[in-house]
Amino acid sequence: MTPEENERLTRVGPGTPAGEMLRRYWWPVWFSELVADKPVPVRLLGEDLVLFRDGTGSLGLLDRRCPHRGASLELGRVEDDGLRCCYHGWKFTAEGRCCDMPAEPPGTPLMAEVRQTAYQVQETAGLVFAYLGPDPAPLLPRYDLLVREDCHRVLYSKEEHCNWLQRAENGYDPHHLMSLHAPGYPQIALQPAKITWEKTPHGFRTQMDYPDGLVNVTQQIFPSHTRRLAARVGDEPRHYFNLRVPIDDHLTITFFLQALIAEEGPYRLETRGHTSYERMAYDEIDDGWWRIPSHEQDRIAQESQGLIADRSREYLGTSDEGIVLFRRLVTDSIKAVEEGRDPFGVIREHGPEDYIRFDAGKNFSDGTLAPPAIIRA
Amino acid sequence: MTPEENERLARIGPGTPAGNLMRRYWWPVWFSELTADKPVPVRLLGEDLVLFRDASGAAALLDRRCPHRGASLDLGRVEDDGLRCCYHGWKFAGDGRCLEMPAEPPGSPLVAETRTTAYPTQEAGGLVFAYLGPDPAPQLPRYDNLFRGDCIRRVSASFEQCNWMQRAENAVDQMHSIALHAAVYPEFALKRPEVDWQRTWYGVRAAFKVPDGAAKVSHFIFPSHSRYFGARVNEDASHNCNLRVPVDDVTTLTFSIRLREARGKGDELITAGLREVEPGRYQRVEDGWWGLASRDQDRACQESQGPIADRSREILGTSDRGVIMFRRMLSEAIDAVERGEDPPGILRGAGDDIITFDAQKIRDDGEVIEA
Numbered sequence: 001m002t003p004e005e006n007e008r009l010t011r012v013g014p015g016t017p018a019g020e021m022l023r024r025y026w027w028p029v030w031f032s033e034l035v036a037d038k039p040v041p042v043r044l045l046g047e048d049l050v051l052f053r054d055g056t057g058s059l060g061l062l063d064r065r066c067p068h069r070g071a072s073l074e075l076g077r078v079e080d081d082g083l084r085c086c087y088h089g090w091k092f093t094a095e096g097r098c099c100d101m102p103a104e105p106p107g108t109p110l111m112a113e114v115r116q117t118a119y120q121v122q123e124t125a126g127l128v129f130a131y132l133g134p135d136p137a138p139l140l141p142r143y144d145l146l147v148r149e150d151c152h153r154v155l156y157s158k159e160e161h162c163n164w165l166q167r168a169e170n171g172y173d174p175h176h177l178m179s180l181h182a183p184g185y186p187q188i189a190l191q192p193a194k195i196t197w198e199k200t201p202h203g204f205r206t207q208m209d210y211p212d213g214l215v216n217v218t219q220q221i222f223p224s225h226t227r228r229l230a231a232r233v234g235d236e237p238r239h240y241f242n243l244r245v246p247i248d249d250h251l252t253i254t255f256f257l258q259a260l261i262a263e264e265g266p267y268r269l270e271t272r273g274h275t276s277y278e279r280m281a282y283d284e285i286d287d288g289w290w291r292i293p294s295h296e297q298d299r300i301a302q303e304s305q306g307l308i309a310d311r312s313r314e315y316l317g318t319s320d321e322g323i324v325l326f327r328r329l330v331t332d333s334i335k336a337v338e339e340g341r342d343p344f345g346v347i348r349e350h351g352p353e354d355y356i357r358f359d360a361g362k363n364f365s366d367g368t369l370a371p372p373a374i375i376r377a
Numbered sequence: 378m379t380p381e382e383n384e385r386l387a388r389i390g391p392g393t394p395a396g397n398l399m400r401r402y403w404w405p406v407w408f409s410e411l412t413a414d415k416p417v418p419v420r421l422l423g424e425d426l427v428l429f430r431d432a433s434g435a436a437a438l439l440d441r442r443c444p445h446r447g448a449s450l451d452l453g454r455v456e457d458d459g460l461r462c463c464y465h466g467w468k469f470a471g472d473g474r475c476l477e478m479p480a481e482p483p484g485s486p487l488v489a490e491t492r493t494t495a496y497p498t499q500e501a502g503g504l505v506f507a508y509l510g511p512d513p514a515p516q517l518p519r520y521d522n523l524f525r526g527d528c529i530r531r532v533s534a535s536f537e538q539c540n541w542m543q544r545a546e547n548a549v550d551q552m553h554s555i556a557l558h559a560a561v562y563p564e565f566a567l568k569r570p571e572v573d574w575q576r577t578w579y580g581v582r583a584a585f586k587v588p589d590g591a592a593k594v595s596h597f598i599f600p601s602h603s604r605y606f607g608a609r610v611n612e613d614a615s616h617n618c619n620l621r622v623p624v625d626d627v628t629t630l631t632f633s634i635r636l637r638e639a640r641g642k643g644d645e646l647i648t649a650g651l652r653e654v655e656p657g658r659y660q661r662v663e664d665g666w667w668g669l670a671s672r673d674q675d676r677a678c679q680e681s682q683g684p685i686a687d688r689s690r691e692i693l694g695t696s697d698r699g700v701i702m703f704r705r706m707l708s709e710a711i712d713a714v715e716r717g718e719d720p721p722g723i724l725r726g727a728g729d730d731i732i733t734f735d736a737q738k739i740r741d742d743g744e745v746i747e748a
Contacts, residue, residue, distance in 0.1 A: 038668070065690075067690075067691075067692050068691065068692055068693075068694075069546075069682065069686070069691050069693075069697075069700075070681075070682040070683060070686050070687060070690065070691065071678050071679075071681050071682055072678075072681030072682075074681070075667050075669065075677055075678060075681055076667065077665075077666055077667055077668075084556075085556070086556060086557050086666075086667040086669070086674075086677075086678055087553055087556060087557050087678050088550075088552055088553055088555075088556050088557075088696070089555060089556030089559075089567055101694065101696075102555055102556065102567045102568070102569055103552040103555060103556075103569060103570070103694070103696035104569075104694045104695060104696050105569070105695060106569070108694065108695070110692070110694050113692075114692055
């Protein structure tokens with residue numbers, strides 16, 4: 001890959017090729033339960049925004065910069081009908097209309113002229129999703145864990161100081177499991193799997209067949225998400241939807257939606273919120289492998305590739321087939337947007353099913369638990 | 378405003394248009410009482426300097442870089458007749474002359490040849506002022522908060538991580554009192570004021586009145602200072618002067634001089650010193666407004682405009698006339714300096730009279746608040 005092509009695939013700001021493509025999707029920006037009476041600063045695709053819930057319960061997502069003289073609306077006050085800037089009291093509705101300019105003369109025409117950039121938002125499964133692209137917005141796909149009701153959910157997010165593409169590629173890279181995550185999955189440590197790729201309307205189904213009949217199936221959901229089952233040492237197996245969100249060129253936030261399917265309610269929703277990290281910082285452990293704690297392995301490996309990995313200096317082998325498939329999807333999607341078409345996976349009409357099913361699962365957990373039957377949602 | 382015009386007004390390093398203008402004024406750099414037997418690193422208009430007081434008691438201000446091989450003189454030692462560099466012991470007098478080079482042969486001509494940059498200083502109101510411009514220096518204006526007697530004078534300072542202009546604009550922007558300071562001036566909260574801005578020899582006089590009678594008069598002292606009457610909720614009323622000092626393009630140091638009447642009990646100076654603040658961190662309170670502690674309101678808001686506010690993306694209304702007036706003054710002052718003239722507010726031969734200001738606040742019952 002040339003350095004120019006690498007730039008084209010990785011940069012996410014307004015007007016960039018990948019940035020324009022990524023703006024065709026809905027992205028989680030925060031947790032529903034944590035949007036209360038204070039404005040929340042959020043950042044998405046290189047844009048500084050502020051999220052709030054007005055007195056009527058409507059969510060607003062506005063450009064964070066007050067259009068008057070540029071103070072941050074994050075310092076503002078949430079009122080019944082909008083968000084008021086702290087500096088001179090201009091007030092904006094959730095739709096971005098200006099509805100008060102207390103220092104200006106009554107009836108000033110300026111009020112109707114001023115509009116603040118406002119983006120569409122919707123809530124599902126305890127997350128707030130935003131759409132920053134052109135109208136008409138596509139549908140937020142009815143992925144199983146976003147929609148189904150028969151599960152207990154735990155929500156949290158973590159940040160990685162690296163470009164979104166590194167995080168997304170990790171989902172298309174099944175072979176890293178036997179190495180990077182060897183400490184947590186000793187039965188498959190350094191055991192090459194036979195990988196079967198199957199294209200779906202949403203991305204790829206990845207089946208990993210290891211020796212001794214061990215099977216792991218994950219689903220890649222374009223542009224950067226993974227649907228999988230986690231069963232690392234000491235954990236009860238749980239279904240996961242990892243939504244990897246490009247915050248800017250050098251920061252990615254992964255929203256983890258963890259689900260435990262249960263036949264009977266009442267169903268719990270636990271919002272644990274966000275954890276920040278210092279780049280490349282972690283507590284070393286002594287596990288005979290990489291000395292990286294299980295939950296930090298992906299972050300550290302991908303941060304170590306650099307803020308934006310230099311793909312002009314890679315060596316790709318046959319085992320990197322998934323990476324190649326994924327990069328082709330990204331390239332094709334960027335091209336589609338440039339030609340005025342929808343990129344891959346955008347949904348404008350729901351299918352007949354009540355939600356989109358994914359058969360992610362695995363039939364092994366770790367060396368201490370008896371292998372379960374393949375666990376599928 | 379174009380991005381180029383914004384740069385022209387905002388940047389203050391050596392050789393920049395606004396930097397040349399700002400070098401025509403005296404600026405406070407530190408507290409008199411805190412300038413003692415240790416060198417103090419200070420930074421002004423993008424220049425790294427070192428302040429010290431020699432045995433004669435005079436405050437001296439030198440380039441911080443030793444002219445020998447560039448070690449920092451803030452690591453040096455203050456001696457009776459000057460400041461000695463830590464690295465090879467070169468010693469400099471307060472006027473920049475080199476007095477000693479212990480490693481050089483006796484009688485070395487290099488001692489007489491070597492001079493470091495020294496800037497004039499003077500002290501007033503508990504502060505050390507410096508002048509970085511061309512000779513002859515103008516007078517330090519005898520503003521009341523710096524020079525009047527029979528008062529309790531409290532001096533303090535704190536840093537803001539933003540360009541000086543954002544802080545200066547705040548001083549001509551009386552309108553922000555109704556929003557940003559609503560919690561501490563409830564009589565003004567979100568009430569549309571009438572404001573009369575009048576240009577004066579020193580800057581701008583602003584008379585502000587809300588419909589039910591509460592009012593205030595405050596003053597903007599060009600290029601970046603304010604003189605007003607402070608009467609915030611839960612604070613002692615006082616005559617205030619905020620001297621906003623451009624440290625560099627993205628850092629401002631505000632010296633605050635608060636006066637309360639001593640009523641014949643003589644003078645008292647309280648040097649509160651530098652208030653430590655963490656960039657981007659503000660004390661939060663529950664006040665039903667912005668949740669910002671009184672003293673952090675301006676800092677938080679102006680830092681949030683960015684390191685150098687992008688004025689090419691603003692929308693200004695009629696209530697921003699004061700800000701527009703200031704920007705015009707600033708642009709004209711830069712032009713004046715480029716023509717070789719003195720900019721506004723420069724005094725030469727003005728005599729010893731103290732310059733007073735009619736800053737006041739009037740409650741909604743019409744009563745003038747006293748300090």
